[in-house]
Amino acid sequence: MPASPPRASVIIPAYNAMPELTRSVTSAMDQTLGPDRIEIIAVDDGSTDGTGEELERLARACPALHVIHQANSGCAGSPRNTGLDRARGDFVFFLDSDDYLGPDALRRMVAMADENDTDIVLGRIASVGGRAVPRAVFSHNQPRTDIFSSHAYLTLGPWKLFRRSLIERLRLRFPPYRNCEDKPFTAAAYLNASGISVVADYDCYYVRYRENRSNLTLTASDLVHRMDGIRLCFETVARHLEPGPRRDQIMRRHVEWELCGPLRGLLPRESERDARERFFPEFRHLARTWVTDTIFQRIDAPDRLLIHLLRADRFDDVLAVARDAKEDAGRGHLVDKGRVYWLHPFFRDHTADVPDACFDITDRLPVHHRLDAAHWHGGVLRLTGRAAIEGIDAIDPATDVILRKYESDRPEIRVPTTPHPPGSPGFSVGIDPATADGGAPLERGLWNIYLDVRAQDVSRIVRFGSVREGRASGEATRPTRRAVTTPGGEPVVVVPYFTPYGNLSLDVGEVAHRREDADDAPCEVTRTGWHGARVLIVGGRLTGAAVRDGAGLRLRAESGAGVVREVAVRFEPGDGSGSSGDFTARLPVGRLTAGRWTLTLVMADRSVVVPSLGRLAPTRWLRFGRPYYAKPLTRPSPSALALEVAPIKVAEGVRRRLRGARIGG
Structure with missing residues (x-):
């Protein structure tokens, strides 16, 4: 045994994992981090297909590989816990026996954690054979982030690098469930981590289905194997977060994925007796206990409808809505008095008695917008672009530019645009900083630019400038600064600029103020x-x-x-x-x-x-x-x-x- 602890302990739970097991284990053995800096703990969970023998064969050629044999537990959590009890590394990585690591994965993830002092590192996940993988969180490297300002919480699988001191401080272990056992574990770690890193420029982890399709995610996918884990997800968030906006943000993920998703996809597969007497009361309890009014307003219309029916204890209607979900999803919409509603069969059916709020999709309609050009014409900033609300026929479209001062409660400023040609989504507008505020100059400070896009009395307000004509690989030409003169004769420097998120804003007077000093x-x-x-x-x-x-x-x-x-x-x-x-x-x-x-x-x-x-x-x-x-x-x-x-x-x-x-x- 080496005198100093390894940097990473790779824990591999294995049950009848042949033939995929060999590549999984050898991918850990071949890591560029080095065999002297890794320990591999493979736990044979009572296999009968030669998995245990293959692990022993591999261990004879690799001193870093330690094999443990135990009676079958029927779940992945138990062998993972056995590995945790033996782990000595600074970090722990859970590698499923179906999957495998990229050769440089652990070196990159450990370096990211060391450099940024983070407790959890997500490495980009790649799909082998079409298995679904998360993508949003891996759009770019994130040296240090958290679950409230990133998409990290959307992935609750255990295939991450965890700082072992975090796991031991929280006394975290996996519950003995056949499915959903990993989500409460990862959720608790996320909610207590000092920081999270994301390695997005390298395929660290490859997920795949077994040749015989015996993955637990497939063989134990019914509700009887999920309900305990689903319940524990909500309880874990409630244990670690006080009620309020932050809890609502995290709970929303579980409402959408662990409540509405299984309700829609799995409840109709159960016998009517089990669905009515065993599972429906549990879902109803979750909806009544954890779905706040804030969460209800923020989830999509199909989920709002299910939550309303759950709260109202309407089992037959829940089952009907779940069974017909795919067919009803494409039923179109209705525009009425500036709002857009999903034309579900229950919409405005007096016998169904469901409020319109359950079908309102106005705030979910995408707005397609583009900045084509931004340049100075004298002292006026000229903007041209396009904007349209998806799915709404723009008989007489209209768009206003809105200026909102950053971190200020002063009233917004609206500047009407000119459509070109009339009736098209294209527009142009001139912003004169010297007179834009009702004839008065813009106050000194930062001003964010929004669009109010309207069609058939429907209004959608979005930030402007993140999509720009002629932009290559995130680059764009920034309009130059311009000195303008206010009606009172005061010179002010105005600087158009793009925020880190790519949106267009104005700096009024701040550069000039710095020059004065x-x-x-x-x-x-x-x-x-x-x-x-x-x-x-x-x-x-x-x-x-x-x-x-x-x-x-x-x-x-x-x-x-x-x-x-x-x-x-x-x-x-x-x-x-x-x-x-x-x-x-x-x-x-x-x-x-x-x-x-x-x-x-x-x-x-x-x-x-x-x-x-x-x-x-x-x-x-x-x-x-x-x-x-x-x-x-x-x-x-x-x-x-x-x-x-x-x-x-x-x-x-x-x-x-x-x-x-x-x-x-």
Whole structure:
């Protein structure tokens, strides 16, 4: 046994797992993290097909593989618990005997956890043979996030890297259920993790169905094997979260997936007696206990209908709605007095006695919108684009631009657009910052731009600018800053910019305000630019007392996850008087990991945010043969320079172009 604990313990529960078992185990044995840094604990759960013998054969060639034999438990949780009792690694990874790891998976995940001090790491999951896998959470690398600001909670399978100290602190073990045993375990870990990381640029885990289709997810899929786990999911969330918006956000996932999903898909398969007497009362209890009014309003109409009928104790109607769900899903909709309703057979049937709110789909209708151009025409910002509500025939469409001041309760400002040609989804609008507020200038600060898209009295409000004409791989041309003069003669600088989420906003006066105080600033940045494709140059001047600290000046890049990279700054004193000097910093952006990085100049007793000077273009380069880009962002303020570093998603860019072409057509 090695003197120091391994970095990762891989726990493999196995029951009659041949022939898939061999690849599963060898994928753990062949990890680039190294055999001296991994222990593999394979638990044979009373197999009768040669699984135990195959594990012993593999163990003879691999000292890191430890085999445990136990009587059959009938579930995956028991052998996983046996493995946890033996695990010594800093981290634990649960590998199902049907699946296998990518060769570099554990090294990447352990490095991500170490670098960002996170308790759980999700590695991208790939499908073998068509098994469904989560996708939303793996859209990009996330060094540090949580379940409230990411899609991580949508995946509750155990195929993740867990910090073992978290598991032991919570005394977590899997319940002895044949199905849904993993969700309460993962939920409890999520709800108590100090942070979560996501590795999205590498296929870490491959899921597949067995050749004989004997996966527990298939053979134990009926309600009798699910109800205990479903109930425990809700109880786990309630145990770890106080009532309120955060609990509602997490509970909504379980209402949709663990309550309405099985109710619709599995209840009709049961005998009527079991459905009525055994399972329906449990579902009714869950709906009455855990579905708050806030959750009810946020779930989709088909789920709202089921929850209403459950609460009202209408078993026959629940069963009828569940059985006809597929047929009823395509029944179309009705527009009435500015609202859109799903034309389910129960809609406005007085004998059904179901309120209209159960069928209202207005706020779920997608809005397709696109920014085609943004440019200054004198002192007016001209925007052209397209917008349409999906499924609503726009006989006389109309769109307004809405300006809302960031973190302010002041009234919004509406600017009507001009359709071109009349009746089409295309529009143009001019925003004059000097007079936009009812003839008065826009207040200084940040203004977010929205669209109010209307058709047949239906109104949908969305943020604007995330889809842009001619955008390649997330890049876009940002309109330049413009100095405008208010009716009172005051000059104000207005900077259009795109937020980290790609939406269009305005910075009014903030850059100008910083310039007013520039003479008093001890450190002034005067230039930013690229040396080649991978090195950012930041240059400027130091004045006054800051000159004596010039030799210790550093340029710091800090990611949203708290990772810091610093480079020394080259300082050259001025004319010998000691009152000023020039500095230059060279930041190798090509070495930064994917993410968003804020730039700061750090001196002995102060720090200065590197401003966004409005002249820095995006750049691209190749990293290990894959195209990457860095582009300027304006977060947390458009006056501060931040960079987004990420791999270029060529396929996604093509899909967006195709979607834009369809909308434009």
